[in-house]
Amino acid sequence: MFALLLTASLIPTQAPTDLKKFVYPLEIAQKAPRVTVDVSDFPESKAWGDAAKGLVETWFPTVCSLLATEGFHPPKEIKLVIKKEISAPAWANGGTITISGKWITQHPDDLGMVVHELTHVVQSYPGSKSTPGWLVEGIADYIRWWRYEPEAPRPKVDPVKSKYTDSYRTTAAWLAWTSRKYNMGLVPALDRSMRKGEDPMPLFEQLTGKNADDLWSEFAASFK
Ligand SMILES: [Zn+2]
Structure with a gap:
């Protein structure tokens, strides 16, 4: 797979003409849209929110290269909203990922959850x-x-x-x-x-x- 990715990454700008021949159809990774963090409801989570922002910026192109099939339109912005307490660890709705402050206080290492929710942003079926x-x-x-x-x-x-x-x-x-x-x-x-x-x-x-x-x-x- 590395060879395939490498070959595709050398194609300069325009999309490949025959997407079907690629396992991962948009190997030309999409740059992350603007990522914003709103911790106004739970300011203690500022550092965690900044780490999550970096993770989204880094991983958005990768999730897209694995999953963003034809017809995927990236959101103009991805918003990370940390609320003091919600009824789940996190959820995604459109380009907004809402995260429980209580959850990340108890599970500060759970950045993988952000990747799960980011995948939902890319899925947006x-x-x-x-x-x-x-x-x-x-x-x-x-x-x-x-x-x-x-x-x-x-x-x-x-x-x-x-x-x-x-x-x-x-x-x-x-x-x-x-x-x-x-x-x-x-x-x-x-x-x-x-x-x-x-x-x-x-x-x-x-x-x-x-x-x-x-x-x-x-x-x-x-x-x-
Ligand atoms: Zn989910």
């Missing part, structure tokens, strides 16, 4: 009925755990009690395993179809020769 929420979350955790934090301990997956529709890390672990074993183009292809509002599920069979249920059984069996 149109909200079609055929877009599975568990897959959206699974891809965000795939980018986080298999790209941003590949050295972190692997999340544990219980092959008997779990399923690929469990979302988050379980889905991410299965996507990573399936991609590596069958087709590294799987996640970008899933992203591309959800960006178009299409049903992504047939892609599993098209790209790996096996449907999602069979791929899960095989993944689960790999733990034995």
Whole structure:
């Protein structure tokens, strides 16, 4: 993959003419839009917010190169808003990432969560009925755990009690395993179809020769 990325990065300015031949379709990384930090509700988080801003600026081009398929329009601005307390560690809405001050006080090392939310900013799927929420979350955790934090301990997956529709890390672990074993183009292809509002599920069979249920059984069996 390095060779492919290197070759693509040498192409000067205009987009590649045939995007389909690239596993990661926009290797010409997009520069991060303006990133702002609002800590007015929780000024103690200023230093953490600045670190998160740097992370977004650095990682936006990478997440785009992994995931921003055709038709992706980057937001003009990414806003990081740290609130004293919200009902989740963080969420993303359009170009705004809202983060819980309470959470980051308790988990100051959790910058990986910013990468997860940044992935949602890049995803920004149109909200079609055929877009599975568990897959959206699974891809965000795939980018986080298999790209941003590949050295972190692997999340544990219980092959008997779990399923690929469990979302988050379980889905991410299965996507990573399936991609590596069958087709590294799987996640970008899933992203591309959800960006178009299409049903992504047939892609599993098209790209790996096996449907999602069979791929899960095989993944689960790999733990034995
Ligand atoms: Zn999420």
